[in-house]
Amino acid sequence: MSDWWNRPHTPLDHGELQIPLRKRMGNIDAQLDRYKAEQARKDASEHRRIRTETRVTKDRVRDLLASLSDERVMQLAKPFGCRKPHTARAELLRISLGNLASFVRALEREVAA
Secondary structure, eight states, X not given: OOSTTTSOOOOOOHHHHTSOTTTSSXXXXXXXXXXXXXXXXXXXXXXXXXXXXXXXHXXXXXXXXXXXXXXXXXXXXXXXXXXXXHHHHHHHHHHHTTOHHHHHHHHXXXXXX
């Protein structure tokens, strides 16, 4: 059994409840503002990191698509109804945005072959 009943507890002081939160136990509003600002900084840095990684990966996909021959690009984009290599590359890039990492691996295998 827990010792909750045996712990000393202070009676509820209704006078203390009437004191605003900013004056009771430190300024809780300032503490919340500091916490929110810290979380926003963490989120912003994480967002910047992800955005940079995505940009680098997209550039890698563009380079790999540019290194493929026009005929091979047209073969890869045939299911999408592309008629020109330029539009085929653009369509493959658009499709790659769903899963950049797997497209990079597939295109690297394609270029190596």
